[in-house]
Amino acid sequence: MSNNPYSWLEESLETIHRADWYRSVQTISGGSGAVINLEEKEVINFASNDYLGLAGDARLKIAAINAIQELGTGSTGSRLLTGHRQLHRELESAIASLKQTEDAIVFSSGYLANIGTISALVGKRDLILSDQYNHSSLKNGAVMSGACVMDYPHNDVEALKNQLIQQRQNYRRCLIITDSVFSMDGDLCPLPEILDIAEEFNSMVLVDEAHGTGVLGKNGAGGVEHLGCTGRQLIQMGTLSKAVGSLGGYVAGNNTLVDFLRNRAPSWIYTTALSPADTAAALAAIEIIKNEPQRRIQLWKNVEYLQELIQKHLPNLKILPSESPILCIHLVSASDALNVGKYLKEAGIFAPAIRPPTVPTSRIRITLMAVHERVHIEKLVEALHNI
Numbered sequence: 033m034s035n036n037p038y039s040w041l042e043e044s045l046e047t048i049h050r051a052d053w054y055r056s057v058q059t060i061s062g063g064s065g066a067v068i069n070l071e072e073k074e075v076i077n078f079a080s081n082d083y084l085g086l087a088g089d090a091r092l093k094i095a096a097i098n099a100i101q102e103l104g105t106g107s108t109g110s111r112l113l114t115g116h117r118q119l120h121r122e123l124e125s126a127i128a129s130l131k132q133t134e135d136a137i138v139f140s141s142g143y144l145a146n147i148g149t150i151s152a153l154v155g156k157r158d159l160i161l162s163d164q165y166n167h168s169s170l171k172n173g174a175v176m177s178g179a180c181v182m183d184y185p186h187n188d189v190e191a192l193k194n195q196l197i198q199q200r201q202n203y204r205r206c207l208i209i210t211d212s213v214f215s216m217d218g219d220l221c222p223l224p225e226i227l228d229i230a231e232e233f234n235s236m237v238l239v240d241e242a243h244g245t246g247v248l249g250k251n252g253a254g255g256v257e258h259l260g261c262t263g264r265q266l267i268q269m270g271t272l273s274k275a276v277g278s279l280g281g282y283v284a285g286n287n288t289l290v291d292f293l294r295n296r297a298p299s300w301i302y303t304t305a306l307s308p309a310d311t312a313a314a315l316a317a318i319e320i321i322k323n324e325p326q327r328r329i330q331l332w333k334n335v336e337y338l339q340e341l342i343q344k345h346l347p348n349l350k351i352l353p354s355e356s357p358i359l360c361i362h363l364v365s366a367s368d369a370l371n372v373g374k375y376l377k378e379a380g381i382f383a384p385a386i387r388p389p390t391v392p393t394s395r396i397r398i399t400l401m402a403v404h405e406r407v408h409i410e411k412l413v414e415a416l417h418n419i
């Protein structure tokens with residue numbers, strides 16, 4: 033027996049390599065946007081979550097710089113001790129107003145919002161029903177909570193109902209968790225049906241709007257608005273790091289929920305408050321999302337244009353069902369996906385391969401932004417055509 037307790041690390045990495053699951057970072061220099069500099073090469077960016085192009089917006093930068101000048105770089109403590117500023121409260125009010133909820137609470141990231149909220153809401157005597165394609169932060173939040181966790185097949189409302197019929201009475205509380213836009217597929221959850229079933233079985237619902245906020249809905253409030261569920265009782269979480277162009281996470285809901293989370297969510301109570309710069313940038317972005325619907329309209333025009341070009345020029349491409357700016361091309365193996373990703377990069381297109389264990393099947397994931405021009409989308413289709 034080896035007497036090095038760490039030797040398994042190397043063996044484990046070798047296994048990851050053999051499966052073509054190995055991953056490493058790539059350096060981007062310069063700013064964000066439709067065209068970026070990736071490892072010294074200029075590429076058109078189809079890999080960003082910056083759907084509205086706000087991460088490079090001058091108004092967010094100025095808001096962040098002013099906040100640093102006035103308040104400093106760090107928030108110096110948790111929200112309940114020295115970390116709370118008026119700016120945090122303004123951001124929470126702006127989010128609540130966008131979401132049409134009574135209140136909101138800002139966390140230091142979306143991941144922390146999910147793990148803190150789920151573990152505050154349910155425990156050992158409770159049940160979590162979770163879509164099988166949910167984001168890692170929902171899944172790990174569920175595990176952390178100590179509740180009994182059962183996955184249901186992706187978007188399968190019948191299966192969800194059957195699980196509730198069989199299991200609900202065995203538990204104290206029940207929480208259903210789902211992405212609104214599935215981050216690695218681009219399809220939407222059947223939220224109205226999920227909420228109906230949840231009501232019938234006295235269950236709570238948490239919906240993750242990471243890829244919905246700023247993107248979906250007439251006012252950019254997200255999937256909840258788009259699917260006609262504004263005002264219904266549920267727990268809406270999201271991130272400030274995607275369409276909002278900053279960093280941080282939030283939960284929006286009624287006063288009681290938010291007050292409860294301020295008292296019980298460990299990843300809010302025991303972590304340092306969001307920095308002044310991130311908070312100010314997010315606040316500026318929420319105002320832009322409210323006041324400039326043309327960005328969202330342009331984003332959706334770009335989605336339509338890409339779909340139109342694919343239908344016309346690449347009818348044999350296997351595209352996963354999508355109702356969002358996330359479009360995925362299905363590929364049989366991880367190595368195929370890697371090869372296509374590599375080829376696209378050489379052709380000046382950044383659209384990464386997404387492989388297991390992140391997703392069950394390998395794919396190339398394309399995300400569109402409001403700041404893409406038609407010629408960018410045409411170049412993508414041309415490169416795909418040449419494969």
Ligand SMILES: *Cc1c(COP(=O)(O)O)cnc(C)c1O
Pocket residue numbers: 141142143144146167169211215240242243271272273279280281
């Ligand atoms: C990105 C993401 C998160 C995490 O948000 P961060 O602010 O980046 O920590 C949570 N849920 C989903 C669905 C995401 O895509």
